[in-house]
Amino acid sequence: MEAASRYTRQTSLPDFGPEGQARLQHSKVLIVGLGGLGIPVAQYLNAMGVGTLGLMDNDTIALHNLQRQVLYSENDIGKPKVSVAAQKLAAQNSDTRINVYANYLNPENALEIIKQYDLVVDATDNFGTRYLINDACVVVKKPFVYGALQGFEGQVSVFNYKDGPTYRCVFPDPPKAREIPNCNENGILGVLPGIIGTLQALEAVKVLSGKGQVLSGELLLFDGNTQQSRKIGLEVNPKNKQLTTLQLHYEIPPCETEVPVVTIAEFLHLSADLRLQLIDVRNPEEFAGNAIRSAVNIPLSKLEDELIRIDFTLPVYFICQSGVRSRSAVQIAQDFKPQAQVYSIEGGMTALPDPIKITV
Amino acid sequence: MTVLLFGVAKDIVGSPSLSIPTTANGKRIPKTVGELRTFLGKSYPELEQLSSLAIAVNNAYAQDTEEINSYDEIALIPPVSGG
Numbered sequence: 001m002e003a004a005s006r007y008t009r010q011t012s013l014p015d016f017g018p019e020g021q022a023r024l025q026h027s028k029v030l031i032v033g034l035g036g037l038g039i040p041v042a043q044y045l046n047a048m049g050v051g052t053l054g055l056m057d058n059d060t061i062a063l064h065n066l067q068r069q070v071l072y073s074e075n076d077i078g079k080p081k082v083s084v085a086a087q088k089l090a091a092q093n094s095d096t097r098i099n100v101y102a103n104y105l106n107p108e109n110a111l112e113i114i115k116q117y118d119l120v121v122d123a124t125d126n127f128g129t130r131y132l133i134n135d136a137c138v139v140v141k142k143p144f145v146y147g148a149l150q151g152f153e154g155q156v157s158v159f160n161y162k163d164g165p166t167y168r169c170v171f172p173d174p175p176k177a178r179e180i181p182n183c184n185e186n187g188i189l190g191v192l193p194g195i196i197g198t199l200q201a202l203e204a205v206k207v208l209s210g211k212g213q214v215l216s217g218e219l220l221l222f223d224g225n226t227q228q229s230r231k232i233g234l235e236v237n238p239k240n241k242q243l244t245t246l247q248l249h250y251e252i253p254p255c256e257t258e259v260p261v262v263t264i265a266e267f268l269h270l271s272a273d274l275r276l277q278l279i280d281v282r283n284p285e286e287f288a289g290n291a292i293r294s295a296v297n298i299p300l301s302k303l304e305d306e307l308i309r310i311d312f313t314l315p316v317y318f319i320c321q322s323g324v325r326s327r328s329a330v331q332i333a334q335d336f337k338p339q340a341q342v343y344s345i346e347g348g349m350t351a352l353p354d355p356i357k358i359t360v
Numbered sequence: 361m362t363v364l365l366f367g368v369a370k371d372i373v374g375s376p377s378l379s380i381p382t383t384a385n386g387k388r389i390p391k392t393v394g395e396l397r398t399f400l401g402k403s404y405p406e407l408e409q410l411s412s413l414a415i416a417v418n419n420a421y422a423q424d425t426e427e428i429n430s431y432d433e434i435a436l437i438p439p440v441s442g443g
Contacts, residue, residue: 037443125443150367150440170421171412171439179410180368184442193443219414219421221366221437232437233420 007049020209021049027208030054030117032105032133034081036068036193037147037200038123043071044201046089046096050208053089054117056101057081060341062260068190078260078315078341105129107246110136119207120144121200125184127174128252134159134167138243143207143216147200150181152189152224154196157215157234158203160241164216168240174251192224259330261344264351267317276315281329282349286321290349300325303332312340323348361430363400369413369436372406382430393417394424396434413438 004011011018027050031038034057046053061069061076061084069081076084082100089098101113105124114120114136122133122144130148137144143161147154160166199220206212219232262270270276271294280287280295287297298306300320310316316333318326326344333342345351363378370376380399382389390396393415401408414437415422428434 033443035443123443125441127439127441130439130441147443148440149442153366153440155437155440170414170437173411175411175439180438180441188442219437221435223366230419230435232414232416232435235421235423 010048016209016211020211023209024049024205025051027119028052028054028117029119029121029204029208030056030114031121031123032056032129033123033125034069034085035059035065035123035125036188036190037149037197038121039069039071039085040194040197041121041123041145041201041204042085042089043092044198045204046093048205049093050096050204052097052099052117054099054101054113055082055085055089056103056105056113057085058102058104060260063262068188068193070194104252105132105136106252107132107248107250110246111140114142115140117142119204121204122146122148123197123200126252127180128250130167131174132246132250132252135243135246138166138241139246145200145203145207147196149188149192149196151187152192154192154199154222154224156196156199156203156220156222157218158207159216161207161214161216163236163241165234165236166240169237170219170234172237172240189224195224196222259327259344260342261323261327261346262317263346264353267343267345270315271317274315276317277311278317278319279310279329281318281320281325292319292349292352295319300329300332303329304336307333307336312337312342315341315343317343317345319345320348322350361428362433363396364433364435366436367438367440368410369407369438372404391427392424393422393426393428393434396428397424400436407436410438 007021010016011021029045029050031042034055059081061072061079061081063077066072071085071088080102082102086098086100110132120133120137120142122130124130133144137160144159146157146159146167203215206214217234219234222229278295280291280297281300283299318329320326323346330342330344361380361382365373365376390399416435417426417428417432
């Protein structure tokens with residue numbers, strides 16, 4: 001599309017100009033995580049004309065993502081985040097080159113991928129990946145825009161920018177398990193990642209265009225509860241800038257194995273036009289008393305031994321009486337086949353409306 | 361001395377800020393950032409157990425050896441992970 005008129009509202013800014021725009025157009029940004037933080041980052045960088053965007057995530061869209069991941073719609077549930085995001089971003093700006101990485105960052109792929117970009121945006125939801133991004137960016141000498149949140153609070157900074165401090169200069173060691181809430185387990189107010197992610201997008205634009213004052217050497221603390229922001233001046237610990245290799249292992253928790261659930265109404269809707277398997281994990285006595293006709297009975301206690309009976313090339317739905325055992329079943333199945341599409345039916349048989357018990 | 365609490369530090373203490381008395385009362389008053397960590401750790405052991413807890417004095421990152429005074433504003437900043 002006609003670039004000159006498309007970006008006129010920002011190229012006419014004296015402090016940005018056609019020069020800032022040209023730099024954006026020649027920039028490559030890797031966004032790690034296409035969740036609450038990554039979405040505003042991707043949408044604004046794409047809208048503003050960053051030339052190349054790398055999108056990295058291996059999660060699929062779940063109903064509980066929609067309160068903050070505003071790029072996704074109800075009919076995207078169950079689809080991979082990166083492919084839905086890539087499609088919507090391509091419609092938003094057809095000039096952007098979009099590279100899709102449908103996997104997670106790990107010590108094997110991190111250096112090779114990050115090397116190809118000018119800037120990384122840390123939009124992840126767990127400490128392990130944050131430390132990996134930090135270390136990899138130090139090794140290959142790339143800056144990264146950090147953003148993270150908890151409850152009503154957020155943190156933003158640009159780390160490893162020129163001679164500036166790194167994430168380890170602020171937080172030298174990763175928290176141990178259960179020391180600090182990880183993987184959004186304490187909840188997130190929907191709008192907060194929108195604010196923090198947008199601040200990250202702003203920092204990314206400043207780094208790439210060379211315009212404005214980059215938030216390097218400072219940690220921005222935002223408190224949504226009081227609408228107060230403060231900046232903490234940081235120091236460089238020279239040893240953190242001298243990393244030349246990654247650790248062999250980063251404690252990356254399987255945040256994505258949060259149990260995917262569907263309601264009984266969603267299941268009935270899906271089962272009408274989709275090939276799927278329904279596994280009832282109740283005991284044989286319960287199953288004999290009342291079961292959905294298409295269900296196969298594998299009691300939870302026998303599930304691990306009988307996983308081979310399930311065809312994981314099809315979506316698998318687990319049901320039990322109330323929705324508790326079916327959640328455990330999903331975790332067992334995910335351990336066995338991490339890539340499989342497995343869901344727990346919320347509320348179980350108890351949630352079934354009576355007439356459907358007979359007709360399904 | 362006012363101590364502002366962020367992230368999980370706020371959850372551990374159960375309040376967004378703490379006021380530390382600066383008159384002796386027989387107790388030893390923390391004179392450095394490191395002593396403040398120990399002092400707070402006595403009342404809130406979970407704070408001391410954090411692997412990384414950044415402390416800022418008057419909005420600047422501070423090492424444990426840095427001296428603190430009654431008029432300083434201290435901030436306890438644990439890492440957060442959500443996204």
